[in-house]
Amino acid sequence: MPKEVTLIVMDFLTVEEVAKELRYSTDTVKKMLRKHEMPGYKIGKEWRVDKAAFEEWLKQQENQYRRPAQEG
Numbered sequence: 588m589p590k591e592v593t594l595i596v597m598d599f600l601t602v603e604e605v606a607k608e609l610r611y612s613t614d615t616v617k618k619m620l621r622k623h624e625m626p627g628y629k630i631g632k633e634w635r636v637d638k639a640a641f642e643e644w645l646k647q648q649e650n651q652y653r654r655p656a657q658e659g
Contacts, residue, residue, distance in 0.1 A: 599628075599635040 602620070606613045617634060620627040626640040 598638040600638050600641060602634050602636075605636050605641065 600608075602613050602616050605611075605625075606616045609616070616625070619625040620629075620634050620636070625636070626644055627634050627636040629635075
């Protein structure tokens with residue numbers, strides 16, 4: 588019997604697409620990727636960002652700035 592193979596298809600964004608979404612320059616996005624401030628993969632000379640991971644990262648960034656100030 589042949590083994591069953593599971594194929595995982597990931598939807599990737601380019602640096603240009605991420606930059607447009609964030610309204611950042613492509614240089615800023617590349618710098619963030621190099622510094623691991625944003626999830627991404629370098630494939631050859633090009634960066635790719637998994638769309639689902641980017642959306643999750645974006646939610647985390649939004650939540651970080653929406654937290655109420657702690658009283659103390």
